[in-house]
Amino acid sequence: MSAPGARAPDGGRPRVFIVDDHGLFRTGVRSELGDQVEVVGEAGDVEPAIALISESLPDVVLLDVHLPGGGGQAVVTAMKATHPQVRFLALSASDAPQDVIAVIRAGARGYVTKTISGAELVDAVRRVAVGDSVFSPRLAGFVLDAFAALSPASADRPSFDPELDQLTPREREVLRLIARGYTYKEIARELYISIKTVESHVSSVLRKLQLSTRHQLTQWAAERRLT
Amino acid sequence: MAAGLAARTGFDVTAVRIVFVLATLLSGGTVAAAYVLAWLLVPADGADASIASRAQTDGRGIALAAGLAALLIVVLIIASVLGAGWLGSTLGWPLAISVAGLVLIWRNAPADEQQMIRRLAGPLPGLTGENRRFRIGARVSATCLLLGGGLLALLTGHPRDLLRPLGGVVLVLAAIVVVLGPWWLRIARDLVVERRARVRAEERAEMAARVHDSVLQTLALIQRRADEPQQVIQLARAQERELRSWLFDGVAPGSMGETGLTVAAGVRLIQQEVEAQHGVAVEAVTVGDCELDDNLSALLAAAREATVNAVKWSGAEVVSIFAEVEPMEVSLFVRDRGRGFDPEAVPADRKGLAESVHARMSRRGGSATVRTVRGEGTEVSLTMPRGAGERQQSRA
Numbered sequence: 001m002s003a004p005g006a007r008a009p010d011g012g013r014p015r016v017f018i019v020d021d022h023g024l025f026r027t028g029v030r031s032e033l034g035d036q037v038e039v040v041g042e043a044g045d046v047e048p049a050i051a052l053i054s055e056s057l058p059d060v061v062l063l064d065v066h067l068p069g070g071g072g073q074a075v076v077t078a079m080k081a082t083h084p085q086v087r088f089l090a091l092s093a094s095d096a097p098q099d100v101i102a103v104i105r106a107g108a109r110g111y112v113t114k115t116i117s118g119a120e121l122v123d124a125v126r127r128v129a130v131g132d133s134v135f136s137p138r139l140a141g142f143v144l145d146a147f148a149a150l151s152p153a154s155a156d157r158p159s160f161d162p163e164l165d166q167l168t169p170r171e172r173e174v175l176r177l178i179a180r181g182y183t184y185k186e187i188a189r190e191l192y193i194s195i196k197t198v199e200s201h202v203s204s205v206l207r208k209l210q211l212s213t214r215h216q217l218t219q220w221a222a223e224r225r226l227t
Numbered sequence: 228m229a230a231g232l233a234a235r236t237g238f239d240v241t242a243v244r245i246v247f248v249l250a251t252l253l254s255g256g257t258v259a260a261a262y263v264l265a266w267l268l269v270p271a272d273g274a275d276a277s278i279a280s281r282a283q284t285d286g287r288g289i290a291l292a293a294g295l296a297a298l299l300i301v302v303l304i305i306a307s308v309l310g311a312g313w314l315g316s317t318l319g320w321p322l323a324i325s326v327a328g329l330v331l332i333w334r335n336a337p338a339d340e341q342q343m344i345r346r347l348a349g350p351l352p353g354l355t356g357e358n359r360r361f362r363i364g365a366r367v368s369a370t371c372l373l374l375g376g377g378l379l380a381l382l383t384g385h386p387r388d389l390l391r392p393l394g395g396v397v398l399v400l401a402a403i404v405v406v407l408g409p410w411w412l413r414i415a416r417d418l419v420v421e422r423r424a425r426v427r428a429e430e431r432a433e434m435a436a437r438v439h440d441s442v443l444q445t446l447a448l449i450q451r452r453a454d455e456p457q458q459v460i461q462l463a464r465a466q467e468r469e470l471r472s473w474l475f476d477g478v479a480p481g482s483m484g485e486t487g488l489t490v491a492a493g494v495r496l497i498q499q500e501v502e503a504q505h506g507v508a509v510e511a512v513t514v515g516d517c518e519l520d521d522n523l524s525a526l527l528a529a530a531r532e533a534t535v536n537a538v539k540w541s542g543a544e545v546v547s548i549f550a551e552v553e554p555m556e557v558s559l560f561v562r563d564r565g566r567g568f569d570p571e572a573v574p575a576d577r578k579g580l581a582e583s584v585h586a587r588m589s590r591r592g593g594s595a596t597v598r599t600v601r602g603e604g605t606e607v608s609l610t611m612p613r614g615a616g617e618r619q620q621s622r623a
Contacts, residue, residue, distance in 0.1 A: 145514045181547035
């Protein structure tokens, strides 16, 4: 883990691949990122995305959650098997929580909404490139919701693993502040901890989200769709 | 009443009356009590229900009658203890029954009968409540009498005989009640009046907050968009509709109106409305959800006001709302990265924060805090306990 805005692994600009089914949007993201990153390719569908990413091996793939032909989730799953070093950042306008959680659980390192500013997007890409995770307020809200639904009282006790199935109070606090729109820097100041500690809390949440085996985590999404 | 009985039995009214008076004198009051009971139970000529059937629903009247009868019985028992046993045995029970019955009749009789009773009772002190000096005189003499009798019983009572001193104590207590009773009554009345005034003031404050949120906000918007006639017409029309539905259908403006709405849906509604009206992006995140009650509607109304404030004054491009529903409370945060402000420098006539947010929250047991730094933005934090509605209602 390293500080936000840290440089990409090779010391240069992070190499970015854009997957989105709207050409206009790809162009928009490209121009927002400007020359801060190197865009190595783009795709509008699952199959070509998998082929092109395997070819160009970018540092970060900016991934639309909703893709024809299996969704962003399919791309992440396919790449994880063959090229685990490629990292994914989900980028989307407005999605159902279950789709976002599914992409994260498949292995994406973060989720930001399309309302994000260009500078913030560049920063998020950089952070994902060095292995950190990026939580938007919305993702923080989804995660809080998912783990609240997983409270030990309502759980199937046999598979209950407090290490993976529960957030620590500190992690919840950090997530709440993210949901309130605080940056990592502001969170660090608010909680009297270092930015590095904030990042490690967020990474730990991401790990729990991806590794927790409880089927409620997926069930939760289905229930939420009904409300 | 005598007329009623006469009509039923077929005898002459005057004859029935004479029989009653004679019987009363001969029986030592028992017949008078029977007369009162009959007055209660037999429907009057032309009336379809007896006074007693109406009195069944008069809880206060029954309590009053029972209380008076009990008081009278106590007095009679004391009298018999003091040696005037004839009073208790001959007059006592009929008297108690008559008094209780008369109270019920007085409270529940048709208007013309009440008028008659009032006219008859007029000369009696205290009941009419018009002659103040006479009332005070009566109270003072009653107090002296009770106090004197009580002290006499206490002082002359035999140490081994418990009943006499006990009767004395009761008489002294009665004297205290006679002296202080009206004062206590007045205090109780004042309390009621004061509570009513406070409720009225709160209603007024709530109304002012509503008017501010709807009408004043719209007027401010219209001033800002004075050069866009189409927009102005649209705003005015929407405001007119809202105001009409408030005044004539009781749908409060800014309230989330329909029942069955939830916190998350309410936050989404705020997001959509504010984005549509002001053209500034609102990011909304909600965790958990629950149905709205009055308190949570107030929370959302305050949140809406805070959001509109942020959109109007902060200059920020995005305003974030985060709402979290927890088992005990609902928290809501409205944050912008705008210019911030100095809370002390807000003019007194700008009621937004003070009235719509702070007061609205505290009236319902919630709280609101504002954190603002010039140049860095503002965050309004709102917290409302859940289930506070029942507590609030039981207190009122």
